[in-house]
Amino acid sequence: MRRTILNYLVVGLLMAFFSCNAFTAFAISIPMGILPRPLHCDVSSTEYIPLDRVVLLGANAEAQFWAARHLKSWYGKFAPKVELVAKDVSNMGDEEYELLIDDKGVNISARTLQGVRYALYSLRQIVIARTGTMEVDGWIAPKAIVKDSPKISFRGVHICWFRETEPWEVERLIRLAAYYKMNYAVIESWGTFRSSVAPWYGWKEGTMTKKEIKRLKAIADDLGITLIPQINVFGHATQARGAAGKHATLDVNPKYQPLFEPLMGWNWCLSNPETRKLLQALIKERYEAFGCPPYFHIGCDEAHLPSCPECASKPYSQLFLEHIKAMNETISSLGARTMMWHDMLIERGDSRWNGFVVNGTKETAAGFLQLPKDIIICDWYYGGVKPSYPTYDYFKEQGFSVLACPWNNADGIKAQSKYAYKVGAMGVLGTLWHHYFGHSLAKIYYALSNSMWNPEADVNINIDHYNLQRVHHHLRQIGWDMKLKNPRHAGTYYDEIPPEPFLNN
Ligand SMILES: [Zn+2]
Secondary structure (H helix, E strand, O other): OHHHHHHHHHHHHHHHHHOOOHHHOOOOOOOOOOOOOOOEEEOOOOOEEEOOEEEEEOOOHHHHHHHHHHHHHHHHHHOOEEEEEOOOOOOOOOOOEEEEEEOOEEEEEOOOHHHHHHHHHHHHHHOEEOOOOOOOOOEEEEOEEEEEOOOOOEEEEEEEEOOOOOHHHHHHHHHHHHHOOOOEEEEEEOOOEOOOOOOOOOOOOOOEOHHHHHHHHHHHHHHOOEEEEEOOOOOOOOOOOHHHOOOOOOOOOHHHHHHEOOOOOOOEOOOOHHHHHHHHHHHHHHHHHOOOOOEEEOOOOOOOOOOOHHHHOOOHHHHHHHHHHHHHHHHHHHOOEEEEEOHHHOEOOOHHHOOOOOOEOHHHHHHHOOOOOOOEEEEEOOOOOOOOOHHHHHHHHOOOEEEEEOOOOHHHHHHHHHHHHHOOOOEEEEEOOOOOOHHHHHHHHHHHHHHHHOOOOOOOOOOOHHHHHHHHHHHHHHHHHHOOOOHHHOOOOOOOOOOHHHOOO
């Protein structure tokens, strides 16, 4: 306790030293912060101004409309007026913004709607209710200056929609990703998509309906994040975690066994022409359900060797190659680019990949060398810091675009993002898997958003107490946007006492 008080005193004295405002000279408070940390930013002032006017410099009427609508939704009857002022911002980037808060009000410079969105997301994180009253009767913002733009252009998160995942959870993950300035979210159905092409493909009570996707897409588009669908076209055909032992199709519809390899039904049967026809129809359906996005993820990780006599009798590299090429042609003809996981594309036992994720065979690695170069390789590694990530270099050397895909190791997230940025990879696609709640959620989003925005920033990437509180506050703001009433939907755990394995997280 003594140490805590001492820390507050030191912070207060430091802030007093740097403050030019006599009134706040000896104030003690926790400094403001913006997530992800902007490139250049000073939000340390304890001098606040009323939030009654936001001036957009260089933006257009669409951005003004967006800003007014969202400010009204965030601040109600005390929302500030939004004005447009002409300014030459032609040299600003697509996602760049400047935010200046001074005696004259809030001034935002941005060339695009996305720049205005990001400025307002930063602003929202530092605006507080006017103090000293029982109920909100206005809003105030600290004097601040922020000059900001991302270093990495593709900043994505991969979200799993499990049988027990509820739509509000997916919505919240999408909203938080957008709030932290990520611009893509891959949504993988784990047997939850309700297909009309093949209604038996997945659990019949799945909550990922076309209507629900349409609703989420509208929210995502409005918030500046693009949703990308995923269907696993090779392994993971069970649409269930391997450890769970379920099969979202065969457990209740055994007549479809020929579509899958006999052992567990884990792989699709690549020699069965019905498999290809079905997957092409499912891809088209999912692509349209997601509103024709620019990318489509086909999974392809952790596949097994074939176990049916037909697949086993053919050169598997050819079967694999023809299958992936057919999937890619379907996706290209729809107007999108294919994304796939990397691990089947390099060979187990090849010493170049020691310490990294390798599940391929000689056959799949050979098939990879003939794949079309417009496929984006999603290279996943869930460990910590390595001096280099040679698989990124390999896929790039082979002429492919590469996304670095870390999971929940904060130091690894930072190191992989940094390496991806250094070697000119396409970007970063973080993953959550089943860790989309509790401390893991805060930890991953904090590390991911900061690493993707500026991988070279001198930020402690392991979330500390104050930043954890910030993430919780941001989730509360999102809860207000979603008009949440159910206490189980608040915070990061459903219940006050989390399940035992998460008690210490
Ligand atoms: Zn087969």
